[in-house]
Amino acid sequence: MKKFAAALLAFSVFFILSCSSTHNFINKDVNPKSKIAVIIGETKYSAESASYAKHFTAGLAGGSRLTVLTQNQVKAALGTYPERIQGPYKVIGMEKPKMDYTRHDLDRLAAIAKKLNVQYLYVFWFAQSVKEIAGKDEVTKYWYVGELIEFPSRRIIAQADSTMFYFGKDTGVGDAPRSIEDMCKVFSEMYVKDIINNTGIAK
Amino acid sequence: MFYVKKVNVFIMCLLCTSFFYNCSSADLGKKYTPVEPGFMLEPGKSIAVISGRNDDNDIQLTEMVSEKLTATKKFKVLQQSDIKKMVPKYPLNLSVIDFSIAGDQAKRYTPYLTSTSKATIDAVHKSVKTDYILVVWVEGINAQIVSHYGGGSSQTNYMLVMSRLISYPDGNVAGYSARWNEDSSIFGDWEGFFRDVSKSLVKDILNKTK
Numbered sequence: 412m413k414k415f416a417a418a419l420l421a422f423s424v425f426f427i428l429s430c431s432s433t434h435n436f437i438n439k440d441v442n443p444k445s446k447i448a449v450i451i452g453e454t455k456y457s458a459e460s461a462s463y464a465k466h467f468t469a470g471l472a473g474g475s476r477l478t479v480l481t482q483n484q485v486k487a488a489l490g491t492y493p494e495r496i497q498g499p500y501k502v503i504g505m506e507k508p509k510m511d512y513t514r515h516d517l518d519r520l521a522a523i524a525k526k527l528n529v530q531y532l533y534v535f536w537f538a539q540s541v542k543e544i545a546g547k548d549e550v551t552k553y554w555y556v557g558e559l560i561e562f563p564s565r566r567i568i569a570q571a572d573s574t575m576f577y578f579g580k581d582t583g584v585g586d587a588p589r590s591i592e593d594m595c596k597v598f599s600e601m602y603v604k605d606i607i608n609n610t611g612i613a614k
Numbered sequence: 615m616f617y618v619k620k621v622n623v624f625i626m627c628l629l630c631t632s633f634f635y636n637c638s639s640a641d642l643g644k645k646y647t648p649v650e651p652g653f654m655l656e657p658g659k660s661i662a663v664i665s666g667r668n669d670d671n672d673i674q675l676t677e678m679v680s681e682k683l684t685a686t687k688k689f690k691v692l693q694q695s696d697i698k699k700m701v702p703k704y705p706l707n708l709s710v711i712d713f714s715i716a717g718d719q720a721k722r723y724t725p726y727l728t729s730t731s732k733a734t735i736d737a738v739h740k741s742v743k744t745d746y747i748l749v750v751w752v753e754g755i756n757a758q759i760v761s762h763y764g765g766g767s768s769q770t771n772y773m774l775v776m777s778r779l780i781s782y783p784d785g786n787v788a789g790y791s792a793r794w795n796e797d798s799s800i801f802g803d804w805e806g807f808f809r810d811v812s813k814s815l816v817k818d819i820l821n822k823t824k
Contacts, residue, residue: 454707455669495668495706502670504771504804505757 433605434557434569441561441568441610443476445530448485450523451493452556453536459553460493460537462595467533470603475612480527488527496520498536498556500572508538508554510572517565524562531568533559533606537575549579555598559606569606646777646791646818649725653788655779655823659745660690662697664704664738666711666751666776671808673705675775676750678812683748686816688823692744700741710734715792716754716774725787727778732785739782746788749778750815753792770798771807777815789822791815 449468451460464482472479486492497516500508524532535557542551557571575598577588588594607613648654663683665676677694684691698704713728715721727735739747754774760767772794779789795814797807 494703497706503674503808504671504773505755506804 432609433573433602434559434571434609436569436609437567438561439568439610441477441559441612442530443612446478446480446528447471447531447533448480448524448527448529449482450485450496450520450532450534452496452498452534453538454493454495456537456540456553457493459540459591459595460535462592463535463537463599466595466599467535467603470599471533471606474603474607474614476614477531477612480529485527489523496523496534496536498534498538499558499570500536500538500556502539505539505541508556508572510556517560520560521562521565524560529562531559531561533557535571547579547581549582550576551579552576553594557602559610568610571602642794642796643774643792644723644790645793646779646789646815646822648789648822649787653822655689655746655788655819657688657823658690660692660743661746661748662692662738662742662744663694663748663750664697664710664735666749666778667709668706669752671755672751675752675808675812676705678808679748679750679815682812682816683819686820688820689746690744692742697742701738704738708734708738710738710749711751711776714753715776722792725778725790727787735778735780736785739780739785745782747780747782748819749780751776754794768798770796771804772796773807773811775811775815779819789819791818 449464449471451464453460461482468479468482471477480488496519497514499510499512499515501511501514502508520532520534524530535555537553538556539554540551542549553575555571555573555575557569559568559570560566561568575594577590577594578584580589588597661683663676663680665672680691680694683689684693694705701708710731711727712731712734713726715726735747735749752773753776754772756772758770758772760769762768774792774794777789777791778787780786781788793815795807795811797803797810
């Protein structure tokens with residue numbers, strides 16, 4: 412029953428993600444001749460954030476016509492990177508983050524875009540994480556917030572507010588992600604594809 | 615990372631309502647206590663409430679403690695908005711507490727601070743220049759949520775809150791606390807729980823004020 416339930420959960424989430432857009436697109440026009448950087452906004456889950464940023468950057472560089480800064484270039488230009496940037500959400504206790512765009516530190520992001528000399532930032536936050544355990548079965552879930560923003564106009568192109576996860580090695584769920592690295596690779600591919608397909612920047 | 619243990623996986627997967635979170639709250643810990651027995655804080659003095667870590671929970675609890683302390687009018691409380699202007703990188707990118715004390719029963723009931731934490735607090739004091747600095751942080755946070763076959767669910771939240779009160783100009787730890795707080799509600803109201811915990815800490819501090 413447990414393995415069935417875990418598999419059902421994984422299937423359901425993958426089904427939902429694969430059949431619908433992962434981002435909400437407020438605008439869809441992105442200049443493909445522009446420069447973009449992927450920015451980590453939350454430092455609490457450093458391994459997860461670094462892996463996701465690496466995969467997301469590689470996905471954009473490989474699939475879009477945008478010029479994409481590497482994470483090393485971002486770090487070299489910003490000096491102290493990554494640092495916490497106030498995201499458009501509020502977390503309290505163990506609750507799912509509540510979206511609150513009044514908290515969004517767009518000034519900080521604008522300063523980063525200017526320093527990096529890029530026209531777009533994709534900034535993301537792993538805002539909260541829980542590990543659920545049932546016998547030998549485990550799933551680690553992350554509440555994810557991501558945004559594609561144009562600068563200096565500060566125009567929001569896309570926003571994501573969703574959940575990512577990976578399963579423990581003893582949980583029978585087929586090809587679902589099994590590690591932080593797996594999770595970051597699988598979900599970043601899905602999310603990059605969504606951005607590319609909806610903004611007309613594909614190679 | 616919060617660890618959650620499910621009670622009923624089938625219900626969890628279908629309804630996402632049933633999970634059980636490991637917790638140990640039998641020992642509630644220590645309320646705010648002066649290091650020197652009989653030491654009482656001086657009303658009217660200035661105080662800055664500082665978040666021990668840059669986690670959202672610590673920052674929000676600190677804001678609530680600061681608000682509650684201001685409302686008592688017992689101290690000249692430096693507002694969080696002013697502290698943000700005075701202390702570089704505070705609160706999002708500054709953690710003054712650089713150790714974990716959860717589970718270490720021996721250290722939990724002492725005014726323990728690492729030398730590096732103390733040095734960071736002293737550096738903050740150079741900017742805020744208050745008579746007291748109260749450092750507040752959430753050392754542990756747990757929840758137990760049980761959903762019932764007949765419908766509905768109940769939730770109990772637990773939070774281990776630590777504090778250190780440093781008195782200046784001597785820079786010594788004058789008081790400290792390490793207290794598990796517990797809250798039961800139908801919907802698991804974390805915000806209400808944080809408000810109750812902040813109110814309780816302020817009340818304990820006022821009890822040790824002249």
